Amino acid sequence: MPASCSKKENLRIKPRARVRLNNILFASDFSPASNLALPFATGLAKCFGANLYAVNVREPINTVLPPETSQNVEMTHTMEISALRQSLHRECPEIVTQIISAEGIVWREIENIVKRLNIDLVVIRSEEHTSELQSHHD
Numbered sequence: 001m002p003a004s005c006s007k008k009e010n011l012r013i014k015p016r017a018r019v020r021l022n023n024i025l026f027a028s029d030f031s032p033a034s035n036l037a038l039p040f041a042t043g044l045a046k047c048f049g050a051n052l053y054a055v056n057v058r059e060p061i062n063t064v065l066p067p068e069t070s071q072n073v074e075m076t077h078t079m080e081i082s083a084l085r086q087s088l089h090r091e092c093p094e095i096v097t098q099i100i101s102a103e104g105i106v107w108r109e110i111e112n113i114v115k116r117l118n119i120d121l122v123v124i125r126s127e128e129h130t131s132e133l134q135s136h137h138d
Contacts, residue, residue: 021048023117027110027124028056030080037125042092053117054084055100057109
C-alpha cells in the first residue's frame, strides 16, 4: 500500500457508475419472435424512465408487382403498425412511444436511427434477420 494511502481512505466506498438509458429503440419485424421482446423493451423504458421508440424497417416494395399486390402489402403494413401501436399502449400506457416506419436495408436504417435519436439501447429479436445483423457486427 502506498505511504499516502490511509486506512480511512481504503474504507471509503467508491461510487459505482450507474447505467442511464434515456432512449430505447424497439425494432420489430412483426414476427412472433419480435413480439416476445416487446415486454422487455417496455419494462426497461418504465424502469429507466426512458423514451421508447419503435421501428419497423421494410424492404422497398417491388415495383414490378401488380398494383393490387402493392396495395395489399401497404394495407398489411398499415395494419401491422396499428397493431404494434395498440400492443405498445397495452404494455405501457404511461409511456408515449414514437413509432418509426422506415424503408431500406434493416441494419443500415437501424444504425441511422440510433445515431439520429441518440439511442442508448436497441431491443431486437428476430428469427429472420439475426444472421444478417450478426454478420454486420462481426
